[in-house]
Amino acid sequence: MYFEEELRLLLLSRHTLMYVVTDEENRLEFTIRQIAGIKLGMSLYTWDFIDGYSLNPNCIYEAKRNPLAALEFIDTTESTKPQVFLLKDFHVFMQDVSITRKLKNINQNLKRTGLYIIISASDIQIPVLLQKAFTVLNFPLPNIREINLELNRLFSVMSIDLKVDREDLVLAFRGFSIERIRKSISKLISSQKPIRQIYQNILEEKKQLIQQTDLLDFYPVNNNLEDIGGLANLKDWLKKRSCCFSKQAQNYGLPLPRGILLVGVQGTGKSISAKAISKQWNIPLLRLDVGKIFGGLVGESEERMRKMIRIAEQSAPCVLWIDEIDKIFTRLTSNSDSGTSNRVLSSLLTWLSEKDSQVFVAATANNVLSLPSEMLRKGRFDEIFFLDLPNIKERYNIFEIHLKKMRPLTWRNYNIKYLSQRTDNFSGAEIKQLIVEAMYNAFYEQRDFSTYDVITSIENVIPLAVTDQSAVNILQEWAKLGKVRLASKSI
Structure with a gap:
């Protein structure tokens, strides 16, 4: 209204x-x-x-x-x-x-x-x-009341009775124009497909709409929280908010979650964690490519930021994944954009502070030193999690997860305990790559890979996850002071 x-x-x-x-x-x-x-x-x-x-x-x-x-x-x-x-x-x-x-x-x-x-x-x-x-x-897209009125009118005119939850159907059509809703319902009826496919059809149409904007990607989700090794505190925090956008949560009086900022070492699971939120909460995942925001024309970047925000809010409830958000702020040191980066930053920070839509922002950053203090203060995000290199218990868990996927019948044959002891200072991504390298070497010799092959990979690799030790030291100090929260439990 x-x-x-x-x-x-x-x-x-x-x-x-x-x-x-x-x-x-x-x-x-x-x-x-x-x-x-x-x-x-x-x-x-x-x-x-x-x-x-x-x-x-x-x-x-x-x-x-x-x-x-x-x-x-x-x-x-x-x-x-x-x-x-x-x-x-x-x-x-x-x-x-x-x-x-x-x-x-x-x-x-x-x-x-x-x-x-x-x-x-x-x-x-x-x-x-x-x-x-x-x-x-x-002019905003139809709100929940308008969508509900249009569905009632369509079902009455077309004399149809879809055996689906009306509230869920209304939420599924968020982000659609009235004309698009009409076409979607007509297409479903004309195709004579099972009614159970209606949500999948709506999801596919929403994916096409978002991809046409060339600002956001409708990202497919194949990972859940169980695919992540360690990060017990982070996973526990996310599981407790699994039903945060439900009607029951609103009736209970729960405030809408704003988002989280995942900072720390490269390869420790920041991106996969952002993707797993969508799977855990069963809502769409939209990915923002920061590079697409900045345009060459005067005012174009600011307009793209406003358009991105508008699309995300029209697609709510959803997870908005801003990967490597620190890249936005590396531009602030340049004087060649006539203040464009500052204006884009201001728009983003204002929205993060004032948004009341069902858009959960999952932002990741490798270099915390690039982030301005305004981004890190309380109120922009619900929580800032520090993802450090995995400890020995988490490395054991990471090896177990990947070996179960690659060798579901024989994974117990590998000496996971010894491998986790030998991989101090390795990130989760590097541990996965050790197993892949071992598989390639064994496949070349026409045999299955063994624990020894993984050990050989370890001996030939220098862990490179920590590229900026000063940033990690700062985050570790902040964790002690309570400025950020550890994603993993101490052992």
Whole structure:
């Protein structure tokens, strides 16, 4: 209801030029008609490049294929009644100097004449000369109430009775437009597939929608917490929050979890832990590639950050995995981006502090020294976990997990205790690679690999997990002071 109330207030306070970002023209038109036409008693005109003006018999097909004539029509309109003009996709013409000048001229008269111009567009493309004149609004995708109303209408019209939980179905359609929901339901009915596949179909469609944005990846999840060796404190923390987004948790009064920051040594399970959260909690995993945020045009990076946040919130509940978040802040030392990195950082930090959506942020960082103090303070994340090199008990667990996968029938034949003793200062990723190397060597000799082959791999490898010992020392000191929490239990 936020958009409807905001639009009503803007109309009442004589904000005459508005710019609405949306891909749902029909739903926006319906909403404007409800607010401006029914509640405020204003007339509504709509214009698009192909058909010109419509909805009003006095101007049908007026200004077809002529955006300047569309503005001329508004400028010459005389009426004692306030009127709203919805111009669809008009942003593509606003770079033309005649259009820009005409809008500036019209703006002087709109308040006096009681006329309002609303431009709908899929993204923000406002010329610099007009930026101060426009009020920008984001038209949100349907909320839970709107989705529920649309499903009720569809099921009534189509005379269908899906044997599924209605609340779960509504949540599954979060992030879909009304038109997309209609197509999804029609596709399901037409395909005559079993109803149990409806959630899988919705998940596939949501995956396609997110990948089309070229900002986030809908990441497949194949790992669970049992695939991670050690990290008992972290796994225990995550398991206790497995039902954090459920209706029961909301009724209980639990606040929504914000996220966690995983810092520490490379190869100790930060990325796999982030992926396992999605599997454990049974919600989608979205991965942000930090490099995709930064663009070459002025304002492009900030817009991409806002768009990323919008997509994540529309897809909630979900896990947003920001891998190697420290890469964002290495740019802050550069003076070549005219403050772009600082503005992107500010947008991200503000969202992390103020977000109230069901988006759980799982961020990972290798170099804690690159992270600004604002990122590490309490309130950005629920918890900061330090993932150190595995201790001997955890190394035993890591060997056991990988050997069970690779040799499920004979894994007990390997001297795991001795191998865990020989791999001090090895990370979990390096331990896995030791086994892989042993398998390659044995396969080349046309035999199965043995404990001795793994020992040979150990002797030929120097562990390189700790690339910045100073950062690790700081994290260990912070753990003693309680600034960060150890992901593993001490032995």
